[in-house]
Amino acid sequence: MSATVAPGEPPARRSASTVAWSLPARAIATFSGTPGLVLKLVLLGLLNALSLWAATILARDGHWVAVGVLAAVTLAVDAIYLSSRRAVPLKFLIPGTLFLVAFQLVPIAYNVNIAFTNWSTGHQLTKVEAIDGIKRNSLAPPEDGRTYTMAAARDADGELVLVLVDEATGDPFVGTRDGLRPLPEGSVALDEMGLVQRAEGYRLLRGQELVAADPALQSYVVPTGDAAIRPEGLELAVELAPTLVYDAEADTFTRKENGVVFRDNGRGSFVAASGEELEPGWRTNVGAHNFRRVAADPLIRAPFVRVFIWTIAFATLTVLLSFALGLFLAIALDRKGMRFLRTYRSLLVIPYAVPAFLSLLVWQGLLNDDFGVVNRVLHLDVPWLFDANWAKASIVLVSLWLTFPYFFLISLGALQSIPAELVEAARVDGAGPLQVFRKITLPLLLIAVAPLLIASFAFNFNNFGNIYFLTGGGPASNDQDVAGATDILISYTYKLAFEAGKGQDFGLASAISIAIFFIVGTISVVSFWRTRALENVR
Amino acid sequence: MTKRITRALMGMLTVAGTAVLLVAPSATAAPASGSTVTNTTIRIWSDRDRKPAVERVAAAWAASRGVTVEVVEKDFGKIRDDLKTVQAATAPDVIVGAHDWTGELAADGSVVPIIPRAAVSKQFPGYALDAFSYGTSVKRLYGAPVALENIGLVVNTKLAKVPTDFASLQKQALAFKRKKAGNLAIAVPQGANGDAYHMYPFFSGLCGYVFGTNKSGTLNPKNIGLRSPRFLANTPIIDGWNKTGLVNSKVDYGTAKDAFLKGKAAFWITGPWESDTLKQSGISFRIVQVPAIKCKSVPFLGVQGFMVTKFAKQHGVETFAKNLVGDYMMSASAQRSLAAANGRYPANTTAGKQVSDRVLQQFGAAGTGGVPMPNIPQMAAVWSELGGAWVKSTKGAGATKARPAFTTAARNIAAKIG
Numbered sequence: 001m002s003a004t005v006a007p008g009e010p011p012a013r014r015s016a017s018t019v020a021w022s023l024p025a026r027a028i029a030t031f032s033g034t035p036g037l038v039l040k041l042v043l044l045g046l047l048n049a050l051s052l053w054a055a056t057i058l059a060r061d062g063h064w065v066a067v068g069v070l071a072a073v074t075l076a077v078d079a080i081y082l083s084s085r086r087a088v089p090l091k092f093l094i095p096g097t098l099f100l101v102a103f104q105l106v107p108i109a110y111n112v113n114i115a116f117t118n119w120s121t122g123h124q125l126t127k128v129e130a131i132d133g134i135k136r137n138s139l140a141p142p143e144d145g146r147t148y149t150m151a152a153a154r155d156a157d158g159e160l161v162l163v164l165v166d167e168a169t170g171d172p173f174v175g176t177r178d179g180l181r182p183l184p185e186g187s188v189a190l191d192e193m194g195l196v197q198r199a200e201g202y203r204l205l206r207g208q209e210l211v212a213a214d215p216a217l218q219s220y221v222v223p224t225g226d227a228a229i230r231p232e233g234l235e236l237a238v239e240l241a242p243t244l245v246y247d248a249e250a251d252t253f254t255r256k257e258n259g260v261v262f263r264d265n266g267r268g269s270f271v272a273a274s275g276e277e278l279e280p281g282w283r284t285n286v287g288a289h290n291f292r293r294v295a296a297d298p299l300i301r302a303p304f305v306r307v308f309i310w311t312i313a314f315a316t317l318t319v320l321l322s323f324a325l326g327l328f329l330a331i332a333l334d335r336k337g338m339r340f341l342r343t344y345r346s347l348l349v350i351p352y353a354v355p356a357f358l359s360l361l362v363w364q365g366l367l368n369d370d371f372g373v374v375n376r377v378l379h380l381d382v383p384w385l386f387d388a389n390w391a392k393a394s395i396v397l398v399s400l401w402l403t404f405p406y407f408f409l410i411s412l413g414a415l416q417s418i419p420a421e422l423v424e425a426a427r428v429d430g431a432g433p434l435q436v437f438r439k440i441t442l443p444l445l446l447i448a449v450a451p452l453l454i455a456s457f458a459f460n461f462n463n464f465g466n467i468y469f470l471t472g473g474g475p476a477s478n479d480q481d482v483a484g485a486t487d488i489l490i491s492y493t494y495k496l497a498f499e500a501g502k503g504q505d506f507g508l509a510s511a512i513s514i515a516i517f518f519i520v521g522t523i524s525v526v527s528f529w530r531t532r533a534l535e536n537v538r
Numbered sequence: 539m540t541k542r543i544t545r546a547l548m549g550m551l552t553v554a555g556t557a558v559l560l561v562a563p564s565a566t567a568a569p570a571s572g573s574t575v576t577n578t579t580i581r582i583w584s585d586r587d588r589k590p591a592v593e594r595v596a597a598a599w600a601a602s603r604g605v606t607v608e609v610v611e612k613d614f615g616k617i618r619d620d621l622k623t624v625q626a627a628t629a630p631d632v633i634v635g636a637h638d639w640t641g642e643l644a645a646d647g648s649v650v651p652i653i654p655r656a657a658v659s660k661q662f663p664g665y666a667l668d669a670f671s672y673g674t675s676v677k678r679l680y681g682a683p684v685a686l687e688n689i690g691l692v693v694n695t696k697l698a699k700v701p702t703d704f705a706s707l708q709k710q711a712l713a714f715k716r717k718k719a720g721n722l723a724i725a726v727p728q729g730a731n732g733d734a735y736h737m738y739p740f741f742s743g744l745c746g747y748v749f750g751t752n753k754s755g756t757l758n759p760k761n762i763g764l765r766s767p768r769f770l771a772n773t774p775i776i777d778g779w780n781k782t783g784l785v786n787s788k789v790d791y792g793t794a795k796d797a798f799l800k801g802k803a804a805f806w807i808t809g810p811w812e813s814d815t816l817k818q819s820g821i822s823f824r825i826v827q828v829p830a831i832k833c834k835s836v837p838f839l840g841v842q843g844f845m846v847t848k849f850a851k852q853h854g855v856e857t858f859a860k861n862l863v864g865d866y867m868m869s870a871s872a873q874r875s876l877a878a879a880n881g882r883y884p885a886n887t888t889a890g891k892q893v894s895d896r897v898l899q900q901f902g903a904a905g906t907g908g909v910p911m912p913n914i915p916q917m918a919a920v921w922s923e924l925g926g927a928w929v930k931s932t933k934g935a936g937a938t939k940a941r942p943a944f945t946t947a948a949r950n951i952a953a954k955i956g
Contacts, residue, residue, distance in 0.1 A: 061625070121915050122645035124622060129848075133647040140676045147656065167656065194657075207604040211578045215854040232653040233861035234603075243676050255675075279674055280647030299953055364730065370788040370934075385730040386788065386933045472731040476926040482950045484926075499922060500954035502915035503642055 044078055073098075115510035118268045118286045121502040122279055127268075130282035131246060134253060134270065137279070139240040142227045148173070150237035151196035152205045152213055160216055163188060163199040164229070164237055174202070175222030175229050175237070195235055210234070244278070253278060290511035299496060300512075303483035310392070311488040315460040318399040319453055325400065326407025327445070331437075334415050345412070352405035360469035363398045388485035391471050395486050399466050403456065407449075414448040415441070450531040457527070458520050467491040489516055578605045580855055580862065582844075583621075583630040585614040591879030592634070599866045605858060621648050621847065629849035631859045637669035637841035640680050641914040644672045649845040650856070651678035652864040661870065666885045668755075669841040669910035677756050681845040682863045684873060685882035688837040689736060689809040690825040690904025692816065697804035704743070704829040707805065712782055714804045722794070723783055725803035728932070729790030732925020735838055735911075736807050739828040740785065741924070742909065743835030744772040746944075748920055749912050759916035759955050764924060765948035772832050773931075776940035780932045787929040813881055813897045825900035839908040841885060843867075919954035923947040 051074040058066045080087045080094060125133060148164035155161050155174075162175035165188055172188035174181050187200040198204065205213055222229035227241035244253045244262075253262040253270050262270035262278050267289065269281040294300055333344055351359060366373045367384035375382060384394045418441060426436045460466075467473055473484035473491045482500075483492045493516070497509035580600070584592045589611050596607040610630065612620065618639050621630070635643070643649045659667060662683060670681035691707075693700050697714060701707035711723035727736050734741075746769035750761030763769060779785045789797075798806035799819050807828070816823060828835035844867050850859040866872060870888040877884035883902040884890050893899055911917065927947035931940040 061627075121642050124646040124648065130647060133848075137644070137651060137673060137678060138676055139651075140678075211603075211605060211855075211858070214857050217857045218851055218854075231857055233864050234857050235861065235865065236653065236655050238653050277674070279645040281645075299956075365790075365792065368729075368788060368790065368793070370786065371790075371793045383933070383936065386929070387936065391730075472922070474730055474732075474922075474926060474929070476923075476930055476946075482923075482954060495922070496954075499918050501919070501956055502645060503918035 040081060044081060047077065048074060111510050112514065114506055115290055115514055116285055116287060117283055117507050118281075118289070119283050119507050120505035123268045123281045123283045125280055125282050127282040127284070130268075130280050133280045134244060134278050135242060135246060138242050138244040139230075140243050141239065142241040145227060145239040145241070146229075147239070148175075148229065148237040149190065149194060149196060150231055150235055151199070152210060152217055152231070152234070153199060153202035154205065155202055160213060160220070161202065162220065162222060162229070162231065162237055163196055163202055163204065164222075165190065165196065172199070174199075177221065177223075179223055180229065286507065290507045291515075293508060294511050294515055299482060299500070303481045303487075303492070307483050307487055307489055307492050310486070311461060314392075314395060314399070314486075314488055315457050315463070317396045318403055318460045318463075319457045321396065321400050322403035322456075323407045323411075323449070323453060325404040326409075327411045329404070329408050330411035330415055331441075334412065348408055349405045351401050352409075356402055356465055357469050359402060360398065360466060363394075363401070364470055367394055367398075385471055386475055388475055391475055391486050395466065395470060398470055399460065399463070402466070403460070406456070407452075410449055410452055411445065414445050417448065418444045446531075451528065454524055454527045454531070458524050461488070461520050461523075462490045462516065463488070464490045464494065468494070489519075578855060578858075580605055580607050580632060580850075580859055581628075581630045581853075582607060582609045582632045582634070583612045583617050584609050584634045585617070585880075586611055587880045588634055588876065591875045595867070595872045595875055596862065599862055603858060603861075605855070618643065622646065624849075626849055626852055629853075630847055631850035631853055631855055632863055633845050633847060635681060635843065635845050637681065637683070637843065638911045638913045638917060640670050640672045640845075641912075641917070643845065644678075644680050645915055647848060649680050649847055650851070651680055652682065652846055652860050653679065654682070654864040654868055658865060658868050661886050661888050662868070663885070663887060665839065665908070665910055666841050669839065669913060670843060670845075672913055673756060677754060681843040682868045683841045683843040683885035684867065685842045685877040685880055686885050686902070686905065687810050687840045687842070687882050688901065688905035688908050689739070689807055690837065690901050691739075691828045692798065692806040692808055693824050693826065694798065694801070694804045694806075695822045695824055697801065700824050700826055701829055704831045704835070707829055708784060711784060711805055715783060718802075720802055722786070722789060722797045722803040724785060724805045724807065725789060725794035725797045726785060726807040727789060727791040727794040728787040728925070728929055729793075730929065732787070732922065732927075732929040733791070734921050734924035734928065737785075737925070737928045738838045738909075739807065739835040740776075740831070741769075741928075742837075743828060743831030743833055744775060745769050745833040746772075747909070748917070748924070749914065757912050757914045759914060760952075762948045762951055764927070764944050764951065770941055770944065773940035773944060775831070776931050777937075780934065780937050780940075783934065785928075785932045786934060787932040788934065810882055810898060810901045813895075813901075816897060825897065825904050827904040827906060834907055836908045837905055839905055839910045841910060842880070842882070843885065916955045919951050923950050923954075 051070055055067050055070055058070065077094060077098075080090045147167045148162075149167060150165075151163045153161055153163045155176075159176070163183075164173040164175050164180070165171070166173065172183040172185070174183055183199070189197045189199075191197040196204065217231050217234075220231055222237070224239060227239050229237050229239050231237050243257065244255055246253050251264055254260070255262075260272050260274070260276070262272045262276070265271040267286050268284040270278040329348060333341060333348075335341075338344075364385070367375075369375050369381070369383045369386060372384070374380070374384065383390050385391050422440055422444070423436055426440050431439065467486055467488055468491055471484070471486045473487035473495065475486075476484055482495060487495070490513075493509060493512045497505045497512065580596070582592060582596060589609055593607070593609045596609065600607040614634075614636075617633050617635060621633065621643070624630070633649075640649075644651075666683040666686065667679060670683055671677050671679050691701075698710045699706070701710060707724075715721045715723040726740075727733050745766070747763030747766065749757040749759055750763060750766075752758045776785075794803070794806060795808070795812070795815070797803040798808075799815070799821070801821075827837070844863045846856070846859045846863050850856040867876070868886065870884075870886050870892075873884040873886035873889040874892060877889065881898070883893060883898050883905075890902065893902070912920070924947060927940075927943040930938040931943040
C-alpha cells in the first residue's frame with residue numbers, strides 16, 4: 001500500500017503547503033489596505049487606552065518607575081506598528097517578547113526579589129507603620145485608669161473637643177488637646193442608653209459632621225500626665241498609657257516598667273538583648289540571610305539527602321513507569337482494524353481528563369487500609385498510606401495512574417511518524433518483533449519523546465499536588481525529623497515555609513524555590529545535552 | 539518621504555485620540571463619586587453563610603450613623619490570606635474572622651486593638667474575649683466574638699446509654715465494636731494526615747495541652763505541653779486504646795460520619811456543622827462532653843467574630859468601624875442573628891440564653907471549660923505534628939508507642955518554631 005502512494009506523495013504535499021501559505025498571504029494582503037490600517041489604528045487605540053488607564057492607577061499609587069516603563073513600552077509598540085518597512089521583524093517579535101517578559105521574567109524577578117527580603121508573618125508593614133503599630137499595641141490602662149462615655153463636639157470657637165462623662169463617678173469633663181477640664185455638674189445630660197445627649201455650651205457632632213471628623217478623632221489625644229485619653233469608637237474614651245517609649249534619635253524602644261531596650265536588629269524587628277521581639281515588625285531587605293538559612297539550618301540540612309534521594313526516585317519512577325505503560329498500551333492499540341479501538345483509547349485517557357486533585361482524594365479513600373475498597377476487594381491487608389515504604393509505593397502507583405495517559409497519547413502520535421518501510425525492511429531482514437522494537441521503534445520514538453520525558457521529570461520533581469493531596473508528606477518517618485516519609489523537596493519546602501516559625505515565611509520559601517530551580521535546571525540541562533546523542537540514530 | 543511622515547503622524551493622532559476618548563469618561567467619573575461626602579462607606583469582608591445577616595445587621599447600624607456599608611463576599615479562609623496582599627483602595631475596614639487568626643494578623647499589624655465598654659464586655663464569657671486577645675508585650679483585644687463552636691460526643695441513644703464516666707464509655711464502645719465486624723468503637727476522625735482538632739478531647743483528658751502560659755497570661759510557644767510529664771505519664775493509656783481498638787487512626791472523616799449514620803458506631807465526635815445531618819438522620823441522639831479520663835476531656839473552642847483592619851484608619855472611618863465592631867456587633871440582638879446565620883452558638887451570654895435549638899444547646903454544653911485553640915502564629919507548627927503523633931500511635935498493628943510518638947512530635951514542634 002505504501003508503495004503505491006509513495007510516488008504521488010511529494011507533489012501532493014507541495015501543493016498542500018502552497019495552499020496553506022497562500023491563505024495567510026491573502027489575509028495579509030486584505031489587511032494591508034485601508035481596512036487593515038483602520039483595524040490597526042483601532043487595536044493600537046485600545047492598547048493605548050488600556051495603558052493610559054493603567055498609568056492613571058499606577059500614578060495614583062505613586063509607582064512612577066512603572067508608569068515610565070509602561071509609557072516607554074506603549075510608545076515603542078506604537079512606533080513599531082506605525083512605522084512602515086524598517087521594523088517588520090520587530091512587528092512579529094514584539095507580542096511574544098512582551099508575553100515572555102510579563103509571564104516569565106517578571107514573576108522570576110519578583111520571586112528573586114522576595115528571596116532577599118524577610119517577608120513573612122509579622123513582617124508586612126513599612127518601618128514607619130510598624131513603629132506606629134508597636135506604639136499603639138503597647139498602650140495599656142494605667143493604674144486607676146478611667147473610662148469615659150464620650151461624644152465628639154465643637155466648642156464655641158468651633159474647635160473639636162471631647163465631651164466626657166466618667167463611667168465610674170458620673171462626673172462631666174471636657175477633653176481638649178491641652179488636657180482634661182471639669183464641667184459644672186448637670187451640664188451634660190445622658191439618654192436612657194447611657195450615651196451623651198447634650199452638653200451645655202457645646203454642639204455635639206452628628207451625622208455627616210461626625211463622619212467628616214473621623215480622621216481627627218482617630219488621632220485625638222487628651223493628655224493626662226503620663227497617660228492620655230483617647231477615643232475608642234464613637235461613644236467611649238479610654239485613658240491609656242504607653243508601656244513602651246520610642247526614642248526617635250536612637251531608634252530604640254524602651255520598656256517603661258524595667259528599662260529593657262529594644263534595638264533594630266537589621267532584619268525588620270526591634271529586639272531586646274534577651275531575644276524578646278516586639279510585634280509588628282517590618283518588611284525589609286535582609287540580603288542573603290534566607291540563603292544562609294537554607295545552607296545552615298539543621299531543619300533543612302538534616303533530612304535533605306533523604307528527601308532529595310526520594311524526590312529523584314519519585315520523579316524517575318513516575319516518568320519511566322508511566323512511559324513504559326503508556327508505550328505498551330499505545331503499541332497494543334496501534335493495530336489497524338481492531339474493534340472498539342476508539343472506545344479503548346478514550347477509556348485510557350480518562351485518568352488524564354479528570355482533575356488530578358479529585359483523583360488524588362478519591363485514591364486516598366480507596367487506599368485506606370481498613371475501610372478502603374482496594375484492600376477489601378482484593379482481600380489484602382496492606383497499610384497503603386500508614387507505612388512509610390508502602391506510602392511511597394502508593395504515591396508512585398497513583399502518580400503512574402495520573403501520568404500514563406499522557407505518555408499513551410504521546411506515544412500513539414509518535415508511533416504514526418515512524419516510517420512503516422523501516423519496520424518492514426527490518427522484518428524482511430529477519431528481525432523478530434522484540435528486535436524491531438529495540439532497534440527500530442524505540443530509538444526513533446525516543447527522538448521525539450525524550451525531551452518530553454525530561455519535561456515530565458522536571459514537572460514531577462516539583463509535583464506538590466500528588467504528595468500534598470495523597471499523603472500530605474506523611475506518614476511521619478520513624479527516623480525522627482520533620483520531613484515525612486513521602487515528602488519531596490517542594491512539599492517539604494511548604495512545611496518549612498508555612499508550618500514553621502510564625503506560620504508564613506515567603507522569603508524563605510522563595511529562597512528554597514530558587515535553590516530547587518537550580519537543581520531541576522541542572523538536571524534538565526545535562527539530560528538535554530545527553531539526548532543529543534539520540535539524534536545520531538538517524 | 540514627507541507623505542510617509544504625514545501618514546505616521548496622522549496614525550499617532552488617531553491612536554492617541556481613541557485612547558483619550560476611551561479613558562476620559564472613566565477618568566472624569568472617578569473623582570465625582572469620591573468627592574461627595576454622603577458616600578462614606580465601611581467595607582466588610584464576610585463569608586457566604588453570614589453575608590445576609592451581616593448586611594442586615596450592619597445596614598441598621600449604618601442608617602443610624604449616616605454611612606453606608608458594603609459587604610463583600612469572600613471564601614472564609616481567603617479573608618486572612620487576601621488581607622496580606624490587598625491594595626489599600628479596595629481593602630476592607632472590617633473582616634469576619636476566626637479567633638485563631640488573631641496572633642498572625644496582630645503580628646502582621648493588619649488588625650488593630652479594640653476596647654468595648656465594660657457594660658458590653660460583661661456580657662461575654664472570659665474565654666471568648668481571651669480567644670481574641672493577643673500580645674507578646676501587652677495583651678490586647680483584637681476582635682469582637684460573635685459565634686462559638688466546639689465538638690462534642692454524639693451518642694446514639696438507641697445503641698448505647700449516655701456515658702457518665704469514661705469507663706462506661708469505653709466498656710459500651712468496645713462491646714458494640716465486638717458485636718459485629720465493621721463496627722467502630724468511637725467514630726473519631728483522623729485519617730492518614732491526622733486530625734489534632736477532633737482528637738483534642740482525648741489529649742486534654744490525658745492532661746495534655748498545646749502551649750503553656752506566661753505569668754502575664756499570654757501563651758508561651760516555648761512551653762510545649764505534648765511533652766509535659768503529666769501527659770507523658772498517661773500515654774500508656776493510649777497504647778491500651780490502640781490495642782483494644784477504642785480509637786483507630788485509619789478512620790477518616792467520611793468513614794466516621796458514615797459509620798455513625800449507618801448505625802455502625804454508637805459514638806461520634808463531631809461539631810455543630812453536622813447539626814442538619816444529625817437532625818435529618820432520624821437517629822435519636824444526645825450530645826455530651828467526652829467524660830473525664832485523667833483530667834477533664836474538654837474540646838478545643840473555636841470563636842468567630844469581627845475585627846477592625848489597619849485600613850480603616852487610612853480610609854478615615856476607624857472610629858466608625860470600632861463603634862460597629864466593638865459596640866454594635868457585640869450587642870445581644872446583633873449577636874443572635876449573626877450566630878444563627880451560621881448555625882452556631884452566640885458568644886454573647888444574654889443572646890446564648892435565648893437559643894432554643896436543642897442541638898446547639900447540647901453542643902454549647904459540651905464545650906463547658908473548653909480551651910480556645912491557641913491563637914499565636916506558632917500554632918501553625920503544631921497541627922500536623924500533634925495529629926501525626928496520634929496517627930502513629932493509634933494505627934493498630936505496627937503502631938509506635940505513644941510516649942516516643944508524642945515526644946518526637948514535641949521535639950519537631952520546638953525545632954519548627956525555632
